[in-house]
Amino acid sequence: MAETAKTSTNLLRGATGDWEVVIGLEVHAQVASNAKLFSGASTAFGAAPNSHVSLVDAAMPGMLPVINEACVAQAVRTGLGLKAAINNRSIFDRKNYFYPDLPQGYQISQFKNPIVGEGQIEIDVDGSSKTIGIERLHLEQDAGKSIHDQHPDYSYVDLNRSGVALMEIVSRPDLRSAKEAQAYVTKLRTILRYLGTCDGDMEKGNLRADVNVSVRKPGAALGTRCEIKNVNSIRFIGQAVEYEARRQIDIIEDGGTIHQETRLYDNAKGETRSMRSKEEAHDYRYFPDPDLLPLEFSQAFVDALKADLPELPDEKRQRFIASYGLSPYDASVLVAERENADYFEAVAKGRDGKTAANWVINELFGRLNKEGKTVATSPVSASQLGGIVDLIGAATISGKLAKDLFEIVWTEGGDPKAIVKARGMEQVTDMGAIEAAVDAIIAANPDKVAQVIAKPSMLGWFVGQVMKQSGGKANPQALNDLLKKKLGI
Numbered sequence: 001m002a003e004t005a006k007t008s009t010n011l012l013r014g015a016t017g018d019w020e021v022v023i024g025l026e027v028h029a030q031v032a033s034n035a036k037l038f039s040g041a042s043t044a045f046g047a048a049p050n051s052h053v054s055l056v057d058a059a060m061p062g063m064l065p066v067i068n069e070a071c072v073a074q075a076v077r078t079g080l081g082l083k084a085a086i087n088n089r090s091i092f093d094r095k096n097y098f099y100p101d102l103p104q105g106y107q108i109s110q111f112k113n114p115i116v117g118e119g120q121i122e123i124d125v126d127g128s129s130k131t132i133g134i135e136r137l138h139l140e141q142d143a144g145k146s147i148h149d150q151h152p153d154y155s156y157v158d159l160n161r162s163g164v165a166l167m168e169i170v171s172r173p174d175l176r177s178a179k180e181a182q183a184y185v186t187k188l189r190t191i192l193r194y195l196g197t198c199d200g201d202m203e204k205g206n207l208r209a210d211v212n213v214s215v216r217k218p219g220a221a222l223g224t225r226c227e228i229k230n231v232n233s234i235r236f237i238g239q240a241v242e243y244e245a246r247r248q249i250d251i252i253e254d255g256g257t258i259h260q261e262t263r264l265y266d267n268a269k270g271e272t273r274s275m276r277s278k279e280e281a282h283d284y285r286y287f288p289d290p291d292l293l294p295l296e297f298s299q300a301f302v303d304a305l306k307a308d309l310p311e312l313p314d315e316k317r318q319r320f321i322a323s324y325g326l327s328p329y330d331a332s333v334l335v336a337e338r339e340n341a342d343y344f345e346a347v348a349k350g351r352d353g354k355t356a357a358n359w360v361i362n363e364l365f366g367r368l369n370k371e372g373k374t375v376a377t378s379p380v381s382a383s384q385l386g387g388i389v390d391l392i393g394a395a396t397i398s399g400k401l402a403k404d405l406f407e408i409v410w411t412e413g414g415d416p417k418a419i420v421k422a423r424g425m426e427q428v429t430d431m432g433a434i435e436a437a438v439d440a441i442i443a444a445n446p447d448k449v450a451q452v453i454a455k456p457s458m459l460g461w462f463v464g465q466v467m468k469q470s471g472g473k474a475n476p477q478a479l480n481d482l483l484k485k486k487l488g489i
């Protein structure tokens with residue numbers, strides 16, 4: 001795999017020299033679908049416990065799973081978005097284990113023959129881009145939920161989530177730092193949201209990552225990994241990697257060895273803790289589920305989904321750079337959420353792209369963030385912001401008054417052009433009026449005139465005075481030129 005990132009900056013210092021951190025992620029993404037993977041029960045979040053449970057989800061004897069084609073289509077779409085190989089034939093296996101929230105006694109998953117094979121994701125960290133390999137994507141069922149904090153003596157089980165479709169997306173061990181791991185999950189989440197195959201809501205647990213971490217001396221063979229289960233925020237993924245890498249380095253440097261195990265991240269304490277020693281695949285006694293035929297679909301099914309894919313973030317970013325003249329950084333900011341990119345395009349269409357990007361990123365996003373809003377709930381619509389950009393482009397208002405105008409539109413609404421007219425905010429380009437003000441100020445301040453001739457940086461004082469008189473409406477360029485001429489500097 002091509003590595004363009006400066007790995008040297010990723011090394012961690014130890015007592016015995018530098019260490020390289022190696023990370024591979026297994027991301028569980030809940031498939032956006034109305035019904036579960038093998039039953040017609042609803043997947044709606046937040047329902048009363050055990051209200052969305054079919055007989056299949058409750059594992060009643062004799063019930064048979066029936067594959068939900070919508071979930072299959074979502075997995076294929078995701079595979080296409082990850083530039084991955086689609087397997088037109090795949091197999092569902094039983095992964096056997098006991099847990100109170102798993103009434104079947106096994107999870108239906110895919111082991112040797114997943115629906116999606118190798119793919120890739122581009123990440124950007126500190127200005128360099130790097131390709132991270134995807135090993136596979138497979139479909140599986142989610143389990144139910146055990147609830148321990150409702151009663152001092154009892155635990156409860158809620159099966160609403162039982163049978164909900166998950167995509168497990170497994171990366172190669174290509175990531176080399178906490179930052180890269182975070183960039184990977186952020187990018188994967190963006191792609192899933194563009195595709196509409198997972199809402200990426202980490203707070204609801206709809207996207208969570210198992211974080212595999214090992215350390216090695218640069219150039220050495222891969223070290224033994226520990227797997228940190230179910231980390232559910234991008235920030236915690238970074239913290240868990242950093243803590244775990246340091247823990248492993250300390251153990252090895254003290255003469256110990258790392259034992260492969262499953263750990264959990266305690267975000268309150270900021271540390272990882274051992275849960276259990278790592279189980280091996282054979283512990284699960286995987287075997288093909290005899291209740292399900294191999295999953296097969298035609299190439300025409302795949303092609304139809306491919307023809308229907310939306311423009312993805314990398315392509316959109318390239319197009320924004322090429323057709324609106326944006327910097328790579330601004331383009332990345334704008335494409336991070338599809339709604340943001342759409343808003344930007346509505347503002348930029350037929351206008352200066354850089355001015356539009358500047359207003360969307362600095363004024364609008366800045367203000368939205370401050371008030372916990374999104375473009376969907378923005379008080380300023382794209383057409384209103386476009387109107388402001390038009391008034392700047394036509395030099396009808398100065399940049400400073402444009403910010404005041406934005407504030408008025410934000411708090412009071414209305415058509416920017418009409419507001420400017422009603423409140424007399426037009427920039428004064430009438431040279432007669434500006435000249436009269438300049439003459440008056442020069443005549444009233446002979447001492448300052450003497451100073452500015454010796455020290456041209458004093459010009460700002462004159463600009464300020466005229467601006468004050470005109471209520472900030474004088475065209476700054478015209479004013480500067482005129483002042484220089486009149487003062488002979």
Ligand code: ADP
Pocket residue numbers: 022023024025026170171172173174212213214222223224225281
């Ligand atoms: P399992 O299914 O038992 O968890 P896999 O071989 O499928 O094991 O690997 C799971 C994840 O662990 C993958 O994301 C892979 O990239 C990562 N991984 C494998 N070896 C290492 C290693 N030495 N260090 C860090 N991550 C690793």
Ligand code: MG
Pocket residue numbers: 026210227
């Ligand atoms: Mg695993």
